[in-house]
Amino acid sequence: MELILDRGLSHQQKPIDLISDVFKGVQIDSPTRYFENPTISLFDNNIKKNINEIQKKLPPLYRGFTPVDKSLNLDIKMETGTGKTYVYTHMMYELHKKYGINKFIIAVPSLAIKAGTANFLKDEYSKRHFRDVNGYGTEIEVGVLESPKNKKKGRSYFPSVVSEFVRGSSQNSNKIHVLLVNMQLLVVRKNGLLSRDDYDYGTEGFYRPFDALKATKPFVIIDEPHRFSRDQKAYKVIENEINPQSIIRYGATFPNKAGSNKNKSTHTKDYQNLLYDLNACDSFNLNLIKGVTKEHFDPVSKSAEKIKIMSIKNKESINIQFLKKNHKTKTSTLKKGDSLSIIHEAFEGITIDGIGKSYVVFSNGIEKQVGEELDVDIYMTSYQEQMMRLALDRHFETERINFSERNFKIKTLALFFIDDITSYRESDEEKKPYILETFEKLLIERIEKELSKLTEYEQEYKSYLEASLDDISACHAGYFSRDNNDSDEAIGQQVQTILYGKKQLLSFKNEDGTPNTLRFLFSKWTLKEGWDNPNVFTITKLRSSGSENSKLQEVGRGLRLPVDENGNRISNEEFFLNYIVDFTESEFAKKLIAQINGEISQGSIITEEHLAEVAKSLGVSTDDLFDELYDKNYIDRKMNISLEKREEFFINYPEFSKGLATGKVRDSNKKRVKPVKIRKGAYDEIKDLWERVNQRYLLYFEKEVDQEMDEIVLSILEEPGVFTDMVMTSSREVIESDGHSMTTGNKTGVQYIISNSIPYNEFLKRIMKSTNIPIVKIHQGMCEYVKRHGDLAEKYINENTASIFIQKFNEWRNSNLQGRFHYTKSNTPVKSTALSYSDGTPREAISQGRIGNKIAPGSPSSKYLYDTFAFDSPLEYKNMASDIEEVIVYGKIPNNSIAIPTITGGMYSPDFMYVVKKPTGEKEINIIVETKDVEDKNSLRKVESAKMESARVLFDLLSEEGYKVHFHDQLKNKQMAQIIREVLK
Known part of the structure; x- marks a missing residue:
């Protein structure tokens, strides 16, 4: 398979344009040496003017110009999973096209991020996207700086990727030169790879790599800036040793200001000319990432067994006390490297990694201060077994839907975090890898259970599960930091697949055509920032990391929207990440919601300005609107929004919508989201219309188009600029004497x-x-061109x-x-659909995400196809809640279920279907509706209009064939009852 990148997504195009706008009207001088970037006049007043103009669209807290010190600092905040790597790659193409910048250094904090970034930059699908789809006609030449594995005695070689990066001509209009480096290499040491100056040869007269990089006047891109605080060594090296013209930081999380309290709101973040804020709230609400469903088990044994850190002696040893039923028992003294299993067998595999003055760090990443406690329950094997069982239940619930109940298949992945490598990796020791054995046993049981539930219409999924049973070990793989130095071929293959084989993980077939059943991944907190896979639907923390870090960073490995088996990103329906933790993190969902809403201003209060703005749009006075909201108990006298009525308030007054939409983060321990039931009686009434619109049609262009194709x-x-030259520029240096020594000029x-x-x-x-x-x-x-020209x-x-x-x-x-096209009915029979099996019988239920990401209380009219109000926009909710007399049955069309081919090359699926009775009483009128929550058609994108016009042509064809279907668009200012009465006339 090949991943297909979307072009022109607004949330990605906007930050690209904003970065470019910073340099509008700024003086930029041509390079004086062939290998350097053009020189930006960093103190040009237009830079400040442009940044101030851009920041007008940001909340006041985030505005403010940071003057240039050594470099121009620019910040782009984008939530995890929204495409930061794509955006900064696209930005490099744009800055090269507009301003000639072609020397970029990308600094990343870890090897996993470096591997993922290198894959993206080098992969042919990415190159083709920017070259052909976006039409840049330029390619990135990327060098990845690696630490030398085998240091040879004798000659010392200048890093070749640095030399190639420096020598790349900035005047070559077809090349962008990129150097990718991880933060560990950005450290000045005596024999550091970039800081030493005793190499046997240099490049362009430089023998110290840092000096050579500095001479190119590069732009530096920092990925994951919270790992590069400005008081940290790697950042200081970038600032002082490389001294780039501009440092552009892209991240979901930014470091705190020096001396700020981490628990305060985001105005304490160390932003440097923030240009764009795509925060978590917007990302969730706009369906740019998956929602999150958290789930945990209560303690198994209720034994109340704990261990407590009592004291630390000279950073060498710690005293740990074992507590049972809160009664003191024995105290043990442990040193670095000792195992906690000395205290209790449940802690098998956990060792002491470090001891500080007042804290201890364990091998699973937990850091505890003197006086803090650890629960024994969550480390018991039986507790972990139940967590794995739950994870498999959630995985197969999702996998079956993704495989069998869509018009396209989605490979479904699950990620498990563990803290004891020997519990998964087989070794020469007698100790059995208990997590591996338990997982395989549970997986076999769960697959056999799933096979027993399949219907006769799911033969393809049945074959996939049977292939999984035939080779259960092929279903899972692991990656741990020590694997990088392991010579075992099988382990090496797992590492290669997990770190570098994103497309392989997303495919249902291996290269030889056999089923690819690998979909369960294990790691020891190694896959953090930078590693992600769009089709991770379940993350399970088998043992708590004990981390108080960003909850968004923890779920970030699975937030990206999924892709189907053909590599297409699926963005027109709602998906959820199952996040399974232990009972010590039972408040995870609450903390995550607090963090998301804490990133926005005015998340729980209405300002005077907003109240006045909404009042004006509703045509009432500000005082009347306040009284109305206060009387309904939606707000108090200080205009704080009532927490109890928040959901109801935003449904009825969507103009005020701020903060995370209801249902985007769910706590399954409180309320498990259930599928939406399909009402059989309603389906029988609408079945004929549903089956008609699900018939497959092929799109053909008129013969005249073919006849005109030559012309x-x-x-x-013949258009100017289609045929282009390629230019190479030379750099000429003359060796000469200045009277004292030889120099180059x-x-x-x-x-x-x-x-x-x-x-x-x-x-x-x-x-x-x-x-x-x-x-x-x-x-x-x-x-013909040659004949004429x-x-x-x-x-x-x-x-x-x-x-x-x-x-x-x-x-x-x-x-x-x-x-200039027409449709012809395909001979392919209609098989199963989103609402029915292949024999035409209706399904019992449909996943909520396929018909709406929001839920409203109450029960819909008996005429409605489903038993729940599930909707995506306020306009859709109004349609569902309106019981119109002439309507016999109506329903939301599941997302992406009706595949209408369009001239844009994609497929189109409308929103609503209605069966309406004529004034004479018989049911004969069928209406398909596309809802657009905008004021007028001028607000619609050209592509959306083209898709709707294509649908209109198809439904006109159905009418000509004897099955009358009316197709209408519904904008914000029109009610459904008006459309129906217009059709009846």
């Missing part, structure tokens, strides 16, 4: 137009794959030309093909 291809080829170089062509057949194939224009048509257009130099048959042609054709297609 269209030729017209695009720069002289004017030359620029040559070079031939960097690709084979003609590859050129044609590249255009054909992205446009679906037959190769023969492209070839004929090229021949003379021979075409071979150098123009290059990647740039192909990319520009593809971009221009896509623009032409979206503007010119509306109304």
Whole structure:
């Protein structure tokens, strides 16, 4: 499979544009040496002016210009899972295109992040996306700085990736040079890789790598800035040794200001010219990431056994007391490296990693101060076994839906965090890996149970589960930090797959065509920031990390929206991450919600300005609106929002909506979200319409389009700038004497137009794959171009030309093909659907996320297809809550269930379906509705309008075939009753 990147997502395009806007009108001088970036005039007043203008859209707390000291600092805040790596990669292309910047250093805090970033930058699907889809015609050349594994005696070699990065020409318009480095290498040591100056040779006259990097005048991108606080060594090295022109930080979490209290609100964060704030609240509410469902078991034994840190002696040993039923028993003295199993067998595998003046650090990451306690219950094997059983239940609930109940399949993954490697890895010791053995036993039981529940319509899923049973060990893999130095081939393959094989993990098939059943991953807190997989749906912390770090960072490994088996990101329905913890973290959901709402201003109070703004939109006075809200007990006299009525308030007054939407973070111990039931009687009434609109249709363009294709291809080829040169610039240095010693002096170089062509057949194939224009048509257009304009130099048959042609054709297609196509019914029979099995019988229920991410109290009208108010927008809720006399039955169309092909190349699925009776009484009128919660059609994106027009053509065809279907769009200012009466007329 190949991952497919979305282009132009607004939450990703906006920060790219904002960074670019910082440099509008700023003086930028051309490079004086071939290997350096253009020089930004950092004290140009336009920089401050541009930043102040950009920050007007931020809350007042986040505004403020940070003057340039050594570098221009810029911050972009984006929540985990929203595509930070994509955004800063796209930003590099944009800054290169607009300002000629082509030397970037990306600094990351860990090896896992470095591996993921390198994969993204190097992968062909990423390169093709920016080159062809976005039309930059430029490629990134990335060098990954690694610590030398085997230091050889004798000659010392200057780091080759640094040399290649430095020598890359900033005047080459087709290359962006990137150096990727982890923070451990950014440390000045006596023999540090970048800080030493005794190499046998250098590059461009530099023998110290830091000096060479500094000379390129780079831009530095910092990923995960909370790991790079400004008082930390790695940051100081970036600032002083590399001294970039600009430091651009991208992160979900930023470090605190020096001396600030970590428990205070986010205004204590150390922002440096914050430009964009895509916080967790917006990310959850806009469905840019998964929601979270937390679940835990209460203690198993109720034994109330604990251990307590009593005292520490000279940072060498600790005294730990064992408590049972809160009664003191024995006290043990342990040193670094000792196992806690000396105190109680439940702590097997936990050792003391470090001892401080007043604290101790255990091998599972827990840090405890003197006087603090640890519960024994959560370390008992029986407790962990129940957690694994629960995790498998949640996994297979999700996997079955993702495999069998959608129009596309989603590979479903689960991640387990453990703290004892020997409990999973087999070793030469007699000790059995109890987590591994227990997990495989439970997995076999759970798969056999799942097989017994399958219907006759789920044969493909049955085969997948049977393949899992045939080789249970192939279903799981682990990655631990010590694996990096393990020579075992099987372990090496697991590490390769987990760290670097994202696409392999997402695929249902191995390269040889056999089922790929690997979907359960184990790690020891190693997969932290930087590692993620979009299809992780369950995370289980088998033993608490004891961490008080960001709760968002903890769930971050599974927040990204999933992709289907073809690599398409699924963003038009709601998904949830199952997060399973032990009882010591029973308040996890509460703390997560508090953290999310704590990141926004005015999350629990209405300001005077907001009240006045909403009153004006509703056409009432500010005082009248206040009285109305106060009388309904939605607010108090100080305009604090009532916690008890918060959900009801936002449903009835969506204009005030602030903070995390209800149901985005769930605590399953309090209320388990149930599937929404499908009412059989209502389904029987709407079955005919449902089956008709689920019939498959193929889209064909009119013959005239094919006949015009020669002319269209030729017209695009004849547009200025389609055929481009490639240029190489020389740097000329002269060795001369200044009367005392020999020196080098720069002289004017030359620029040559070079031939960097690709084979003609590859050129044609590249255009054909992205446009679906037959190769023969492209070839004929090229021949006609040559006939009219003379021979075409071979150098123009290059990647740039192909990319520009593809971009221009896509623009032409979206503007010119509306109304020039038709649909033909496919012979493919309708199998199972989101609401029914292949024999036409209705399903019992449907997952809530497929019909709405919000739940309102109450029971819908008996005419409604489902037994629950599940909706995505206030307009949808109004439709569901309206019992219209003429309506026989109505229902929300499950997301992504009706696949209408459109001219944009994608599929389209409307929102609502209605069956209405005529004035004479018989049911005959079918209405399909697309709801858009906007004021007017001018607010709709061009792509959305194109999809709706395509649907209109299809439903007109159904009507011509004898099955009348009315298709309408519904905007914010129109009620459903009005649409129905218009149709009846």
